[in-house]
Amino acid sequence: MRFLHTADWHIGKTLNDFSLLNDQLATFKQIEQIAKAEHVDAMVIAGDLYDRSIPNEAAVKLLNQMLQKLNLVDRLPILAISGNHDSAARLSTGTDWFAYQSFFLNTNLARAFTPITIKDTQFFLLPFFGIQEVRNYFNDDKIKNVNDAMQRITAEMVKSFAPDKHHVLVAHFFAAGSKRTADSETLIEVGGLSAVTTDVLSPFDYVALGHLHNKNALNEERIKYSGSPMKFSVSEANQEKGVWLVDTAPFCVKWIPLTPVHDIHLLKASFDELITTADRKPRDDFYDIELTNHDRIPDVLNKLREYYPKIVSLHRTHQAQKVQLNLSKKRAQESPLDLLADFYSQTMGNKMTSQQRKWAEDALTTVMKEEN
Amino acid sequence: MRFLHTADWHIGKTLNDFSLLNDQLATFKQIEQIAKAEHVDAMVIAGDLYDRSIPNEAAVKLLNQMLQKLNLVDRLPILAISGNHDSAARLSTGTDWFAYQSFFLNTNLARAFTPITIKDTQFFLLPFFGIQEVRNYFNDDKIKNVNDAMQRITAEMVKSFAPDKHHVLVAHFFAAGSKRTADSETLIEVGGLSAVTTDVLSPFDYVALGHLHNKNALNEERIKYSGSPMKFSVSEANQEKGVWLVDTAPFCVKWIPLTPVHDIHLLKASFDELITTADRKPRDDFYDIELTNHDRIPDVLNKLREYYPKIVSLHRTHQAQKVQLNLSKKRAQESPLDLLADFYSQTMGNKMTSQQRKWAEDALTTVMKEEN
Numbered sequence: 001m002r003f004l005h006t007a008d009w010h011i012g013k014t015l016n017d018f019s020l021l022n023d024q025l026a027t028f029k030q031i032e033q034i035a036k037a038e039h040v041d042a043m044v045i046a047g048d049l050y051d052r053s054i055p056n057e058a059a060v061k062l063l064n065q066m067l068q069k070l071n072l073v074d075r076l077p078i079l080a081i082s083g084n085h086d087s088a089a090r091l092s093t094g095t096d097w098f099a100y101q102s103f104f105l106n107t108n109l110a111r112a113f114t115p116i117t118i119k120d121t122q123f124f125l126l127p128f129f130g131i132q133e134v135r136n137y138f139n140d141d142k143i144k145n146v147n148d149a150m151q152r153i154t155a156e157m158v159k160s161f162a163p164d165k166h167h168v169l170v171a172h173f174f175a176a177g178s179k180r181t182a183d184s185e186t187l188i189e190v191g192g193l194s195a196v197t198t199d200v201l202s203p204f205d206y207v208a209l210g211h212l213h214n215k216n217a218l219n220e221e222r223i224k225y226s227g228s229p230m231k232f233s234v235s236e237a238n239q240e241k242g243v244w245l246v247d248t249a250p251f252c253v254k255w256i257p258l259t260p261v262h263d264i265h266l267l268k269a270s271f272d273e274l275i276t277t278a279d280r281k282p283r284d285d286f287y288d289i290e291l292t293n294h295d296r297i298p299d300v301l302n303k304l305r306e307y308y309p310k311i312v313s314l315h316r317t318h319q320a321q322k323v324q325l326n327l328s329k330k331r332a333q334e335s336p337l338d339l340l341a342d343f344y345s346q347t348m349g350n351k352m353t354s355q356q357r358k359w360a361e362d363a364l365t366t367v368m369k370e371e372n
Numbered sequence: 373m374r375f376l377h378t379a380d381w382h383i384g385k386t387l388n389d390f391s392l393l394n395d396q397l398a399t400f401k402q403i404e405q406i407a408k409a410e411h412v413d414a415m416v417i418a419g420d421l422y423d424r425s426i427p428n429e430a431a432v433k434l435l436n437q438m439l440q441k442l443n444l445v446d447r448l449p450i451l452a453i454s455g456n457h458d459s460a461a462r463l464s465t466g467t468d469w470f471a472y473q474s475f476f477l478n479t480n481l482a483r484a485f486t487p488i489t490i491k492d493t494q495f496f497l498l499p500f501f502g503i504q505e506v507r508n509y510f511n512d513d514k515i516k517n518v519n520d521a522m523q524r525i526t527a528e529m530v531k532s533f534a535p536d537k538h539h540v541l542v543a544h545f546f547a548a549g550s551k552r553t554a555d556s557e558t559l560i561e562v563g564g565l566s567a568v569t570t571d572v573l574s575p576f577d578y579v580a581l582g583h584l585h586n587k588n589a590l591n592e593e594r595i596k597y598s599g600s601p602m603k604f605s606v607s608e609a610n611q612e613k614g615v616w617l618v619d620t621a622p623f624c625v626k627w628i629p630l631t632p633v634h635d636i637h638l639l640k641a642s643f644d645e646l647i648t649t650a651d652r653k654p655r656d657d658f659y660d661i662e663l664t665n666h667d668r669i670p671d672v673l674n675k676l677r678e679y680y681p682k683i684v685s686l687h688r689t690h691q692a693q694k695v696q697l698n699l700s701k702k703r704a705q706e707s708p709l710d711l712l713a714d715f716y717s718q719t720m721g722n723k724m725t726s727q728q729r730k731w732a733e734d735a736l737t738t739v740m741k742e743e744n
Contacts, residue, residue, distance in 0.1 A: 054426060057459060057461035057462060058461075060461050060462055060465060061461050061464075064464065064465055064466075064468075068468050071469075072468055072469070087429060089429035089430075089432050089433050090429060090432055092433075092436065093432060093436055093465045093466055094436075094465055094466020094469055094470065096436075096440050096444055097443075097444070097466055097469040097470050097472070097473055097475070098466065098469050100469070100472055100473060101469055101472060103469070
């Protein structure tokens with residue numbers, strides 16, 4: 001059989017207060033087109049369907065519309081689980097009715113051990129879980145971490161393996177393989193979760209993961225993150241987004257990229273360069289701008305917004321965040337002028353000129369007078 | 373055919389912070405038993421399934437469990453609409469899948485005009501609506517109030533009447549018949565909605581209404597509120613709760629009462645009487661207590677809670693709420709002692725004794741000294 005593996009739709013997510021609903025719908029349509037063109041037998045959505053446990057009404061409507069289109073109009077079976085961003089209780093509304101139409105949405109650990117069989121494959125739908133939940137389920141307090149938990153879960157699932165079928169796990173967690181490159185961005189995304197080692201997942205023919213937004217987060221042939229179908233943060237600006245097409249026999253995994261509806265661009269330039277080159281850049285895309293100017297530009301964000309309406313982040317090459325103020329006792333005894341000079345040089349990367357120092361002295365003298 | 377008419381379940385409602393979920397489940401089981409024992413062909417739930425637009429997770433789980441039991445286990449068709457307490461968008465999750473199992477949940481005005489036919493009856497499922505929604509739907513700004521709106525809606529529905537069928541409207545609004553007794557409680561429940569006159573509803577063989585919690589709110593043979601299945605406020609303490617059983621041919625409406633799981637009692641007594649009689653009253657029921665004592669009883673609420681743990685309201689026969697303080701200029705010039713004497717007599721219903729007046733004078737003298 002052939003299935004499409006996607007995850008982390010995060011319907012309702014905003015990017016710096018910009019709604020992404022229209023982009024999410026357009027991206028969904030690309031996924032739907034791929035599913036139809038490639039004649040897939042099922043859609044796998046590996047968790048984080050919504051961006052938050054209580055999505056707003058527009059998000060609820062949109063996700064319903066998407067799932068309804070795929071399942072009831074296009075007549076595609078869906079295999080989905082809840083992720084850490086979803087409320088399992090809220091997402092589970094209607095699941096018992098969905099199943100009659102081959103839309104299998106699992107938000108419940110206990111149901112993860114009954115596989116869903118479609119053609120030559122058994123799918124095990126494991127929702128995002130907490131360790132305590134697994135301890136309770138197996139009545140075993142010796143489960144100390146996510147990896148212990150996953151070992152128990154896998155062992156239990158293997159008991160239901162039909163020998164003549166392929167076995168696919170759909171799950172939502174942080175998988176750590178020996179080849180993993182632990183870059184800081186990935187660790188930030190994990191949000192404090194401990195990891196499942198990939199050897200625990202070896203009984204499965206394929207593991208369709210959700211959670212990490214980068215399809216390259218894991219370098220394994222048969223254990224894959226699809227990543228999110230869209231860029232959801234500036235840190236994802238350089239990631240290619242897409243979906244996996246998986247054939248079970250003969251086994252084959254193929255990446256199909258998705259086209260960004262409104263891309264996120266990282267710009268590093270001076271104010272003048274940004275203005276001059278603006279007409280060559282897509283006006284409705286998202287921009288993260290690093291301003292290289294040293295000098296203060298009044299109302300700079302609003303000025304730039306005339307050219308780049310959707311700025312999601314504006315920062316400076318030379319800015320205060322690099323300043324490390326030493327608030328020790330010694331420092332507290334320094335003169336206001338020395339403190340100011342220090343602050344200036346740390347912020348701007350060069351010392352005050354003698355004219356600037358003169359201005360500062362005059363200003364401080366005036367302030368001191370007013371205080372006394 | 374025979375159907376059961378209920379409404380206003382308000383799943384997730386609390387009574388003075390006491391959860392009603394267990395009572396709601398127990399009440400549901402009574403309704404389910406009636407449906408089975410009476411061999412109904414369908415369940416009608418006329419809106420306000422939830423108590424609020426964003427119910428908590430426990431409420432979401434409970435309503436899903438109830439609907440799943442009725443529809444998928446007991447195999448009863450369900451005809452339901454959204455009420456003003458429901459979020460139409462949130463409640464609509466899954467509706468397209470529900471319909472395959474004869475669970476017809478309508479939250480959408482446009483779908484109200486396509487009847488659902490079960491046996492000999494066409495059901496028109498009209499969700500709670502706003503006037504603007506109806507204006508938009510008919511593209512008609514001349515619709516000025518709810519009654520105009522309902523006239524247009526009824527006229528449109530009549531076009532789809534099959535002559536050989538009975539016609540039932542399921543709706544959620546405030547219906548005002550000429551025989552209506554407009555008591556203040558009913559008006560409070562209406563919450564500022566204007567009313568639909570019952571003549572507008574005459575084309576229907578039966579109108580199953582939700583919104584008002586009192587089954588006697590309307591005195592019509594074929595237009596009925598089922599009321600809520602439970603008492604949800606002190607003002608409902610003396611109402612009998614239940615469901616209607618409706619037979620279409622020959623037409624027959626029968627009231628079947630439900631037993632309160634934990635009743636709400638109105639008590640009016642002195643503190644001593646309340647303590648003495650407590651052991652003859654169901655400890656886990658809800659109590660609205662009117663205390664007849666004149667004297668102040670320190671920590672009275674907590675003392676009473678030892679005997680009546682679920683007090684939802686405590687008030688006094690002689691209490692400050694009857695006091696009308698006149699804050700005119702003239703009053704502002706009165707002496708503190710005169711003001712206090714006035715306040716005392718208004719609150720307690722009798723004048724201060726000379727001893728009380730002496731104590732008040734002494735206390736005021738002390739206070740005045742401290743102020744200066």
